[in-house]
Amino acid sequence: AQSVTQLGSHVSVSEGALVLLRCNYSSSVPPYLFWYVQYPNQGLQLLLKYTSAATLVKGINGFEAEFKKSETSFHLTKPSAHMSDAAEYFCAVISLGDSSYKLIFGSGTRLLVRP
Amino acid sequence: EPEVTQTPSHQVTQMGQEVILRCVPISNHLYFYWYRQILGQKVEFLVSFYNNEISEKSEIFDDQFSVERPDGSNFTLKIRSTKLEDSAMYFCASSGVGNQPQHFGDGTRLSIL
Numbered sequence: 638a639q640s641v642t643q644l645g646s647h648v649s650v651s652e653g654a655l656v657l658l659r660c661n662y663s664s665s666v667p668p669y670l671f672w673y674v675q676y677p678n679q680g681l682q683l684l685l686k687y688t689s690a691a692t693l694v695k696g697i698n699g700f701e702a703e704f705k706k707s708e709t710s711f712h713l714t715k716p717s718a719h720m721s722d723a724a725e726y727f728c729a730v731i732s733l734g735d736s737s738y739k740l741i742f743g744s745g746t747r748l749l750v751r752p
Numbered sequence: 753e754p755e756v757t758q759t760p761s762h763q764v765t766q767m768g769q770e771v772i773l774r775c776v777p778i779s780n781h782l783y784f785y786w787y788r789q790i791l792g793q794k795v796e797f798l799v800s801f802y803n804n805e806i807s808e809k810s811e812i813f814d815d816q817f818s819v820e821r822p823d824g825s826n827f828t829l830k831i832r833s834t835k836l837e838d839s840a841m842y843f844c845a846s847s848g849v850g851n852q853p854q855h856f857g858d859g860t861r862l863s864i865l
Binding site: 669671673679680681682684686688693726729731733734737738739740741742743744 | 787794796798808845850852857858
């Protein structure tokens with residue numbers, strides 16, 4: 638069964654600093670991995686996806702993630718944090734079933750950006 | 753860009769009452785999902801729906817829950833007799849091809865009193 642683990646329920650960075658949000662996956666088959674962002678009182682917005690093409694995936698708002706099979710990781714990074722990046726970030730993996738592609742989410746990481 | 757829309761944004765209901773949460777998925781999508789997020793917890797899968805039938809459901813999705821796609825555009829989640837622990841944010845999602853990203857609505861916050 639597929640699963641993801643996000644290390645750190647809260648991450649705090651200064652504006653302009655590097656953002657690193659960690660995600661490790663467990664999957665018996667090549668995984669399809671996603672990062673979603675949730676702003677307060679809003680739904681989940683797709684940041685980026687990994688679907689076995691390039692290992693370095695670029696997403697919206699300057700975020701990117703690198704798929705590392707040897708480390709079973711898919712960490713999310715952004716070179717320079719902006720105040721507007723403050724939100725909750727979820728890593729997710731598709732769990733394949735019979736005509737079902739449900740998402741299994743990590744527990745989320747809340748990113749705080751200090752001025 | 754097309755989006756998934758959910759109504760209402762907030763529903764307050766007495767325990768034991770029935771609620772229907774409504775979703776309009778993206779029009780050419782084929783796979784439909786409901787997830788829920790209890791306050792402060794992770795997003796959990798409830799049910800997936802494809803080809804006019806449930807393709808998978810979680811252990812949370814018991815006999816109190818049902819889903820329907822009554823008219824080819826709406827996708828509804830019904831809870832027959834609500835319990836206090838059903839209080840959560842409920843998200844609808846859809847995707848075109850199964851392993852492609854799911855697009856989420858803004859959710860319905862369900863509060864059971």
